[in-house]
Structure formats: structure tokens, C-alpha cells
Amino acid sequence: MSMYEPSEDELQARLGWFVQLRWVFLLVLTLLIVFAIKGFNLKLPLFPILLIACMVLVYNCVFYLLHKVFFAQHTPSPQNLRVEANLQIGLDLLALVFMVYFSGGIENPFLFFAVFHMILGSILLTGHDIWYQAIFCVMLASILVGLSWFAIIPNYHIEGFTPKGVWYNVPFLIAVMVSFTAIILLTIYMTNSISRSLHRRGKDLFDLTLQLEKKGEELEAANEGLLRQQNLLIQTEKLVSLGNLSAGIAHELNSPLTGILNFSHFIKDGCPDQDQVQKDIDIVIRETERCKKIIKGLLDFARQSQPEKKYDDIISLLKKTLNLVIHHKDFLNIKFIKSFPDDFPKIMFDTDQIQQVFMNLIVNAQQAMIEGGRITISAIHREEQHVLDIVFEDTGPGIRQEEIQKIFDPFYPTKDMGTGLGLSISLGIIENHGGKLIVESHEGMGAVFVVRLPVQ
Numbered sequence: 001m002s003m004y005e006p007s008e009d010e011l012q013a014r015l016g017w018f019v020q021l022r023w024v025f026l027l028v029l030t031l032l033i034v035f036a037i038k039g040f041n042l043k044l045p046l047f048p049i050l051l052i053a054c055m056v057l058v059y060n061c062v063f064y065l066l067h068k069v070f071f072a073q074h075t076p077s078p079q080n081l082r083v084e085a086n087l088q089i090g091l092d093l094l095a096l097v098f099m100v101y102f103s104g105g106i107e108n109p110f111l112f113f114a115v116f117h118m119i120l121g122s123i124l125l126t127g128h129d130i131w132y133q134a135i136f137c138v139m140l141a142s143i144l145v146g147l148s149w150f151a152i153i154p155n156y157h158i159e160g161f162t163p164k165g166v167w168y169n170v171p172f173l174i175a176v177m178v179s180f181t182a183i184i185l186l187t188i189y190m191t192n193s194i195s196r197s198l199h200r201r202g203k204d205l206f207d208l209t210l211q212l213e214k215k216g217e218e219l220e221a222a223n224e225g226l227l228r229q230q231n232l233l234i235q236t237e238k239l240v241s242l243g244n245l246s247a248g249i250a251h252e253l254n255s256p257l258t259g260i261l262n263f264s265h266f267i268k269d270g271c272p273d274q275d276q277v278q279k280d281i282d283i284v285i286r287e288t289e290r291c292k293k294i295i296k297g298l299l300d301f302a303r304q305s306q307p308e309k310k311y312d313d314i315i316s317l318l319k320k321t322l323n324l325v326i327h328h329k330d331f332l333n334i335k336f337i338k339s340f341p342d343d344f345p346k347i348m349f350d351t352d353q354i355q356q357v358f359m360n361l362i363v364n365a366q367q368a369m370i371e372g373g374r375i376t377i378s379a380i381h382r383e384e385q386h387v388l389d390i391v392f393e394d395t396g397p398g399i400r401q402e403e404i405q406k407i408f409d410p411f412y413p414t415k416d417m418g419t420g421l422g423l424s425i426s427l428g429i430i431e432n433h434g435g436k437l438i439v440e441s442h443e444g445m446g447a448v449f450v451v452r453l454p455v456q
Contacts, residue, residue, distance in 0.1 A: 011078075011081045011082075011085065011124065012067075012071065012076065012081055014123060014124050015063075015067065015081065015084060015085060015088065015124060016067045018088060018120060018124060019060060019063045019064050019067060019088075021120075022056065022060045022063075022092075023060065025056075026053060026056060026057060026060070029053055029099075030053070033046070033049065045102050045103075048098075048102045049099060049102050049103060052095055052098050052099050052102070053099075055095065056091075056092075056095050059091055063084070063088060066084070082125075082129070085121075085124045085125050085129070086125065086129055086132075086133065088124070089117060089120070089121045089124065089125065089133050090133065090136065092117055093114060093117055093133065093136060093137050093140060094140070096110075096111075096113060096114055096117065097111075097114075097137075097140040097141060097144055100144075101144055101148075101153075111141065111180065112180065112183065114137050114141075114180075114184060115183055115184065115187050117133075117137070118130070118133070118134060118137070118184055118187045118188050118191070119187060119191050121133050121134075121188075122187075122188055122191035122192050122195060123191070123195065130188055130192070131188065134184050134185060134188055137184060138177075138180070138181050138184060141177065141180060142177060145173055145176075145177060149173065306432060307349065307350030307353050307429070307432050307433055308350050309348040309349055309350055309433070310348060310349075310350075310351075311346045311347065311348055312346060312347075312348075312349060312351060313344070313346055314344070314346075314347060314349060314354065314379075314388065314390070314453070315340050315341075315344045315379055317351060317354060317355055317358070318340070318358060318377065318379070318390065319340075320355070321355050321358040321359055321362065322336065322338070322362070322377070324359070325359070325362055325363070325366075330366055331366055333371070333372030333373075334366055334369065334372060334373060334374070334375055335372075335373070335374045335375070336374075336375050336376075336377065337374060337375070337376040337377070338376075338377050338378075339376070339377070339378035339379070340378070340379050341379060341381065344379055344381060344388070345381060345388070345455055347388060347453055347454070347455055347456060348456050349433055349453060350429075350433070353429045353432075353433075354429070354433070354451075354453075356425070356426070356429065357426040357429050357430060357437075357451060358390070358451075360422040360423065360425070360426045361392045361426065361449050361451070362375065362377075362392065363422075364422065364423070364449075365392060365394035365396065365447070365449075368394055368396030368397065368447070369394060369395060369396045373394060373395040373396060374394070374395045375392065375393070375394050375395075376391075376392075376393040376394075377390070377391065377392055377393075378390075378391045378393075379391075381455075386454060386455045387435075387452050387453065387454055387455060388452070388453050388454075388455055389450050389451070389452050390450070390451040390453075391448060391449075391450050391451075392448070392449045392450075392451075393446060393447075393448045393449075394446050394447055395446045396446050396447060397443065397444060397446075398441045398442055398443045398444050398445050398446050398447055399439070399441040399443065399447050400443050401442075401443070404439055404441060407423055407439065408423050408424055408427045408437070409424065423437075430451060430452075430453070433453055433454075434453075434454050435451065435452050435453040435454060436450075436452040437449065437450070437451060437452075438450040438452060
């Protein structure tokens with residue numbers, strides 16, 4: 001069965017940790033000796049026990065200096081680390097067996113503390129070394145029992161802890177040694193199995209992490225490619241928009257300028273009919289005003305500034321805007337239906353810019369209904385979406401579906417004499433407020449424009 005072998009860095013770190021753990025063992029051992037003597041009045045041979053403790057202290061200091069001084073300046077080879085690991089475990093087992101011998105021998109249950117060394121050994125040692133250490137441990141315990149049973153070495157009986165004579169009770173000795181051996185071997189097997197399982201899962205997790213990192217790099221590269229493509233598309237769209245804008249400007253200005261030029265030449269060449277001259281001059285003035293209007297719209301479109309927002313009552317602004325147009329001669333055949341709630345919340349907006357949007361939408365609705373009609377204006381607070389909707393609905397001819405996506409483009413007029421900039425300017429204003437300008441329409445069924453603004 002294959003075994004998990006830690007890397008060099010792992011083994012070196014674990015050996016250093018084992019050295020630190022041995023300091024704790026020495027402290028606990030001292031406390032146990034004091035507790036056994038004072039608490040249970042046990043008579044223990046203190047000199048050999050303390051001598052063994054001093055030996056453990058000495059070789060632990062050697063290992064400590066080895067890690068702190070020598071390994072800090074020289075990188076140990078895998079073979080050196082393996083030798084050190086076996087040496088640490090072997091010395092500890094020797095110290096444990098001798099400590100147990102002088103404190104009751106096989107009568108002392110601390111003999112089974114060797115199990116902890118087997119667990120630590122399974123973590124530290126590689127290959128089959130831990131099994132060799134297990135054999136070494138069982139041999140030491142067997143030699144101890146054999147020498148004591150044959151009276152080659154003296155027995156250190158603990159008075160009052162176990163009955164006398166257990167050293168010569170063969171069934172007891174066999175039971176203890178079989179149990180000890182079985183526990184040692186079973187501990188190593190289980191620890192190795194757990195270590196292999198954890199290592200396998202750790203390796204799978206590491207492989208998965210590498211795969212995720214690779215996928216992340218691929219996604220990052222793909223995202224950079226998409227960003228480059230997006231920037232390219234944006235630049236292309238800007239160029240297309242600039243071309244469309246230039247074409248729109250040329251088209252819009254060409255017609256009135258041509259009229260101005262033709263009628264100016266006509267006047268220059270002389271015309272006997274003064275009434276006709278007056279009519280031509282009126283046409284020149286009208287076309288000049290049209291050019292002025294187009295240029296003003298262009299300036300408004302180009303100079304869209306960031307809104308200077310403040311908390312205000314948008315319903316009050318809507319009412320003021322309606323009062324400006326409701327009595328105008330162009331609106332005499334228009335019926336207004338208003339639906340404004342009383343508890344409408346105040347929001348942040350630029351008063352002048354939003355009033356310009358309202359005016360554009362109201363005038364557009366009126367110009368779509370030259371023969372008269374109805375304009376319904378309502379306000380809705382959508383609390384779940386944290387937005388306010390100002391809805392403008394007319395009974396005009398509506399907008400064809402193929403035109404709905406184009407009506408916000410610069411110089412796409414929705415009426416014969418318009419510049420085609422009003423809705424573009426309105427859309428820019430609303431978007432600068434963090435809102436949306438929504439249009440819904442079916443040809444022959446009127447149009448609905450929704451100004452949607454966020455509630456802060």
C-alpha cells in the first residue's frame with residue numbers, strides 16, 4: 001500500500017514543531033512526578049527518572065539549535081531530514097521505555113503513551129520507517145518484560161498502585177503485550193490511512209485551485225479581448241455617429257441655405273414686382289430663422305452640461321410648464337387631462353433642464369395633433385422600484401415600429417418642420433439625471449412617452 005510522504009519543507013516544519021512539543025512534554029512530566037509524589041505518596045526512584053528527563057532536555061536542545069542555527073544557514077537534504085526524524089522518534093521511544101521501567105514497568109499504564117509517538121511518527125516519517133519504529137518500540141517493551149520476568153534486571157513495583165506479583169503472571173503479561181502490539185500497529189495503520197486520505201483530498205483541492213487559476217487567467221484574457229473589442233466598437237460607433245451627425249447637419253442646413261441663396265440672387269438680379277421682392281425677402285428671413293433654430297439646437301445638443309440638482313417638487317414644475325402652454329393659440333384645440341397624486345415625494349433634479357424636457361414632449365404631442373386631440377399627463381410613484389414616472393400620452397397618429405428606435409437619433413425629425421434634436425437633447429438630460437426616457441407607440445394609436453427618474 002502506497003504511503004503519503006511529506007515534502008521537504010513540510011517535514012522540516014513538522015520536525016521543528018515536534019521539538020517545540022517536547023518542551024511541553026518535559027513540563028508535563030515534571031508536574032506528573034510532583035503530583036505522583038505529593039498526591040499519591042508514591043515512592044519513585046527520582047534520580048534515574050530525573051536523569052532521563054535531563055537527557056531528553058539535552059538532546060532536545062541539540063535538535064532546537066540544529067533547526068534554529070544550522071538549518072537557517074544550510075538547506076538540509078531529504079536524507080538528513082529523514083535521519084533526524086527517525087532519530088527523534090527513536091530517542092523518544094528509548095526515553096519513554098526507560099521512564100516507564102523506573103516507574104513501575106509493565107504495571108505503569110504510561111507505557112501506552114507510545115501510541116502518541118506512533119501517531120506523531122506517522123506524520124513525520126516517510127516510507128516504511130514508521131513500521132520499523134513500531135517494531136523497535138515493541139521490541140523494547142518485550143525486552144523490558146523479558147529481562148524483568150527472568151529477574152535479570154530489578155522490578156520497580158509501585159506500592160498501592162497495582163498488586164504485587166503481576167510481573168510473574170504470564171497471562172497478564174501476554175495480554176498486556178498483545179494489546180500493546182495490536183494498539184501500536186492499528187494506530188499506525190489508521191493514522192497512515194487518514195494521512196493518505198487528507199493528502200489525496202489536499203492534492204485534489206490543489207489541482208482544482210490550479211484549474212480555477214488557469215480558468216481565471218483565461219477569463220481575464222478573454223475579458224481583456226472583449227474590452228478591446230468593445231472599445232473598438234465604441235470608436236466605430238462614434239465615427240458612425242459623427243458621420244450621421246455631419247450628414248444630418250449638411251442636409252438640414254442645405255435646404256434653407258439653398259433657398260436663401262436662390263432668392264438673394266433673384267433679388268440682386270432685380271425684380272420689377274416689389275410685392276414679389278417682399279415675398280422673397282420674407283422667405284429669406286424665414287429660412288434664416290430656420291438656420292438659426294438648427295444652429296441653436298446644435299449648440300444645445302453639444303453643450304449639454306451636468307445637471308445642477310437639488311430637492312424640489314416635480315409636480316409643481318409640471319404644473320408651471322403646463323401653465324406656459326395651456327392658453328397658447330396652438331393649444332386651443334388640445335384637451336389636457338391631468339392625474340397628479342397629492343403625496344408625491346420630492347426628488348433631486350435640475351429645474352431648468354427637466355422643464356425643457358417637459359416642454360419638448362408637450363410641444364411634440366401638440367404638433368402631432370394639428371387638428372386637435374387629447375394629451376393625458378399622469379404621475380406615478382413606483383415605490384418598489386424607487387422611481388417616479390411622468391407619463392405623456394397623446395391621441396396623435398402614433399409612431400411606426402421601425403421608427404421607434406430612431407427617434408432619439410440626432411436630426412431624425414418626427415415632424416415636417418422640426419430639427420430632429422429635441423428628443424436627442426431630452427434623452428441626454430434624463431440620462432444625466434440617472435433616469436430613462438421610454439417610448440411606447442403603435443401606428444394610429446397615439447404615442448406614450450415616460451420620463452422615469454430615480455428617487456434618492
